[in-house]
Amino acid sequence: MSDSDKLKDAVGRYEAGVEKSLAKFPERKAEFVTGSGAPVKRLYTPLDLEGRDYLADQGFPGEYPFTRGVQNTMYRGRFWTMRQYAGFSNAEESNKRYKFLLEQGTTGLSIAFDLPTQIGYDSDHPLSQGEVGKVGVAIDSLADMEILFDGIPLDKVSTSMTINAPASVLLAMYIAVAEKQGVSPDKLNGTIQNDILKEYVARGTYIFPPGPSMRLITNIFEYCSKEVPNWNTISISGYHIREAGSTASQEVAFTLADGIAYVEAAVKAGLDVDDFAPRLSFFFNAHNDLFEEVAKYRAARRVWARIMRERFGAKNPKSWMLRFHTQTGGSTLTAQQPDNNIVRVAIQTLAAVLGGTQSLHTNSKDEALALPTEDSVRIALRTQQIVAYESGVAETVDPLAGSYYVESLTNRVEAEALAYLARIDELGGAIKAIEQGYIQQEIQDSAYRYQMDVEKGERVVVGLNKFQIKEKAPEGLLRVDPSVGERQCEKLKALRAKRDNAKVQASLAALKTAAEGDANLMPPILEAVRAYATLGEICDVMRGVFGEYKPSVMF
Amino acid sequence: MDRKIRVLVAKPGLDGHDRGAKVIARALRDDGMEVIYTGLRQTPEQIVQAAIQEDVDVVALSILSGAHNHLFPRVTELLKEKGAEDVLVIGGGVIPEADYGFLMSKGIAAVFGPGTPTKATIDFIREHVRQK
C-alpha cells in the first residue's frame, strides 16, 4: 500500500468517525464558508495538495513564481513600510499631519487628495462646492504642492499619491517641487496610483474615456522609465474593487486583468516590457478571513509571475514580481461599537504581513464615521508596530506555507482567478469587459449577496447584527473646517492675479497641441505646472481634446 | 394597475463610492419599487429636476465624502422652490450622528448610517409614502 493510499484510508476513518459522532455533537452550521463565501472543509490533509509540485508552485522567496514572497529574506531584512494614508483640509494642515506622522515613526507618506483634485476641478469649480478639503488635501496648483511638502526633503521620503485620472499633473507638481528643493527626479521615490480602470469599475474618480486615459498612463510609464527611474508608475488596485463588494478571488482576478491591460497598452505603444514592468506595483485589501487573505496574496504573486513570464515574455525577474501595498478593509469597519474596529484591523494587519506585503496602511477605528483623529491614527500605526515587534510573525519568511489549508486556499484562489481571466480574455480584455459592464456586474452581485447574508444573519458582524448594545453618539470626531473652501478659492484668485498669465496661456496652448497629436504629454504638463497653471486649467484643456467618460450602469 | 412607489437614487457630490447606493437600489427593486438611478456626481439642481420629471415619491441621497451638510439641504430647498416639497427625501452614507439633527431640520426625513439593513430603509419608505 502506497503512502498516499494509507493516508486516504486514514482520512476515510477519520471522516467516518466524525459522521458517527455528528448526531450527538452536531457542528455549528451545516455549511462553513470563507469570508468570500467559498466552502471550507472540516479538515485539510496532504491529500488536498496531491499533484502539486513544491518547487514549481511554491519555490523559494525571492524566486519565481514568488508564491512565498518577493524578497529572499523578507522582513528579516527590514519591515514593510508603514505608510499611513493621510491628508485633509488644505496644504498647510496636511503638512502638519505629515510631520506628525514622520515623528511617530511612519516610514513613508501617503497623500490623500480631496475629490475636486482627484477629478481635476479647481476649488472654485461649481461642482467643488462642499467638497474642498473634505476627504483629502486640496491642491490647485504648484503653489499648494510647495506648501504641502514644505520642510520635507523629497530625496529622503518615499511618497505615495492616491491620484488617478490627473496623475500626470500631480506627478509633474511633485517633480517641480523637488526641482525647487534642488532634488533631481532620479532621486525621487514613491508611487502614483494612476490606475484608471478600477476607477471606472469601483472608485468613480474618472475624467477621460478609456482610450486617452490609457495614453496618459503609458506616457507616464515611458517618461518615468527615463527621467524618474525609481518611481512606481502605477499601483494597480484591487483595494477598491474589494471595497465595492467583490470576493477575494475577484479582487485578484480583476486587478490582474487591469494589470494585463496596462502591460498590453504599453507594449502596443512600443515600450519594451522589461523597461516598465519592474515599476508596476499593486495595491490590495485586507479583510477579516485571515487564511483566505493570506492565500489571496500568495496566489496573486504566483499568477502574476506566470503571466509576465509566459504571456508577455518578460526576461527581467523584477518584471515577474508582484510587489504590493495593502490597506486594511474600510468596509469591514462598523460604525457601531467602533473600538471593535481596532481588533479587526489587527487581524487584517496579520493577514497582510503573513501574506508578504511591501507596505501597509492600517485604518483607524473611527473611519466608518468620519476622517480619523490623531489619536485613532496613532492606535492604527501602533497596531502595525506591535505586529512587527512583538508578535513574532515577521521573524521567518512566509510562515504559513505548507499549511494544508492555506496552500489549498492559495490553489483555489488561483484557479478561480484564472477562470475569470479566461472569461475576460474572451470578452476582449479588461477594457471591453468594463465597457460592457461585466466586471461591475460581477462585483455588484457579490456585494448584494454579502449584504443579504448579513441581513439574514447568515453572516455575523459583531456589534452590527449580533451582540449589539445601546450606544451614545460618538464624540470627538474630526471635522474639516468648512471655511477651507473659501480660503482655497481666495488663494486661487490671488494666484491667478500674480502669475505670468501669458506664460500660462502659452503652456496650455502647447499642451493642447500635444494632446491633439500623439506626443508624450508629460513634458508639456510639466511646463504648464511650472508656469503655475492650475490643475483645473490643465485638465480642462485635456477634457476639450479627449472628452469625458460617461459610465453605463447595470444591475 | 397599482401605482408603484418610485424612488430616485442619486449620489450628490463627487465621491464615487456607489456600493451602498447600488445595493439599496437593488433592494428597493426587489421589494417591488421602481428605482431611477442617476449615478455619480449629481448636482442638487440635476437631482431635483430629475425628481420632478420622474414624478418620484422618494429621493434617496447617498454620500460618503462629508459634503452632506452642504448638499442635502440644497436638494430640499430646491424641491420646495419647485413646489415639490411633498417628495420624501432620505439620506445615507458616512454621516456623523451629530449631523442628523441639522439635516432633519432642513427637511431630510431620515438619515441611514453605515450598517443600516436595507429592510429598515424599505420599511421607512413604505410607511411614510403611504402616509402621504
Place this chain on the structure above:
Amino acid sequence: MRALRGRGGRAHLIGVTGPPGSGKSTLCDKLIAALRKRGARVGVLAVDPSSPFTGGAILGDRLRMQSHATDEGVFIRSLASRGRLGGLSRATQAAARALDAAGYDFVLIETVGVGQSEVDIVKIADTVVLVSVPGLGDDIQVIKAGVMEIGDVFVVNKADRDGADRVVRELRSMLEMAATLRRNAVPASVDTLAGRTSALSAGKSGAAGFGAAKPGAVSGPGMTAPRPAREWSAEELAHHLTENANSVTVANDAELPPILKTVAETGEGVEELVEAVLAHRAGLAAAGLLEARRLEGIRAEMRSLIAFRLLDALEGGEGRAREDALAKAVLAGEEDVYGAAEALFAALSKGGRT
C-alpha cells in the same frame, strides 16, 4: 388623458431601439443635444423592463442623459414596462401623448430591443431608428428578421470599432433581400418592411405595406395581443430567394431605408442621423402616409387596450376560475384548446367582468 384629446399630433415621435449595449442611451443623449441646437423642445421616454418576479425595476437610462437634466427644454421620463405583454408599457403611449400635448416638438422613445417591444414601438412612433453595433454577436443575425422589419432608419453605432463595415454590409444585404422578396410577392412578414420603406423613399407604392403591418394581430378567438410577424432568419430568406431564383428582380438602393454609421460617444454621425429622421418624416408626409401610419397606430393602440382589458378580466377572480376550469378540461382531454379559448373569449366578451 381625455383632457389632452385633440391637442396633440404635432410632435414627431421617434422610436429608438436596439439590443442592450448598443449605446441607445448615449445616442439619445446626443440626439437631444442636436435637436436642442435646432431650437426644438425634446421629450424623452426611456423604457426599461420590470422584474417579472417583484414588479420592481431599476431605470438607469437616464444616467446617460443627465447632462440635460437642468435644461428646461428637455423632459426625461423613465418608464418600467411593468411586465405587460409587449415590452413597451401601456404608460408609454399615454406619456408620449402628454408630451406631445405639452408642446414638445420631438418625443424620443427609447427601449431595449429584444423582441416584441420593438414591434410595439411602431404603433406610436412616426420614425423608428433601429440601432445595431459591431461585436455583440457573431453577426447581424442578432437583429432578427422580425425586428428588422420595423426600422425606418438603420444605425450602426460604435462605428469606430472593428467590424462596423461588415455590420453595414450585412444590414444592407438583409434589407435588399427583404425588398427583393417584397417585389416578388412573398409572405406578409417580409413585405411589411419593404412595402413601407419603398413607399417612403420614393412615394411609389401605396399604403399596402401598412395594412399588412400587423399580420395575425388577432388571429384567433381568445388571442389577446398583437403578435409580431413571424421572424425570418437570414438562412430562411436566402433559402426563399434560391427557391424563387427565376422570378427574382433585385431591389435598388432608392428602395432601401438609410443605413448610417455613428459614434455616439463622440457625436460623430449624429447630425446625419437627425437629417435622416427628418427626411423620413417629410417623406411620410409628402406621400400622405403620416396620417395612415398614425391611424394604424391608433387602431393598434385600441386593439392593445382591448387586449389588456381582456387580460385584466382573465386575471380577475371569476375569469381566473373559468380559465382554470377550462385548462383542466383541456388537460383531461375533455376539450381542445381552441374550443376552450373560444368558450373563455365568449364568456369574457359577454362581460364576465367589466
